[in-house]
Amino acid sequence: MNNQAQLEAVMGLIIHSGNAKSEAVEAIEIAKSGDIKGAMSKIEIAGDALVKAHHAQTEMLTKEAQGEATEMNLLTVHSQDHLMTSIAFCDLAKEIIDVYKYVQSK
Numbered sequence: 001m002n003n004q005a006q007l008e009a010v011m012g013l014i015i016h017s018g019n020a021k022s023e024a025v026e027a028i029e030i031a032k033s034g035d036i037k038g039a040m041s042k043i044e045i046a047g048d049a050l051v052k053a054h055h056a057q058t059e060m061l062t063k064e065a066q067g068e069a070t071e072m073n074l075l076t077v078h079s080q081d082h083l084m085t086s087i088a089f090c091d092l093a094k095e096i097i098d099v100y101k102y103v104q105s106k
Helices: 003-032 038-064 074-105
Strands: none
Touching: 003 038, 003 074, 038 074
């Protein structure tokens, strides 16, 4: 994978993963205020951002599978870390929203 293509994929991972986490944080804040429907809408937006991040990652993996080695550097590792952290955060945000939903129903 050439340097420019790798940089674009890595930056896509970082940007979209960061957007997903930000949306999930906002979703929790909205759920805290009592607006579960609004929180779920934000979680959907977070999910869409994760899909975009996965597309960037898939591009890198596809090139690797085709024999175009990806240079492993700190930025590449950082992008993967961002993605995994965002996935975990979004999963936890869904659970937190479910707790707020449950508490509101009582």
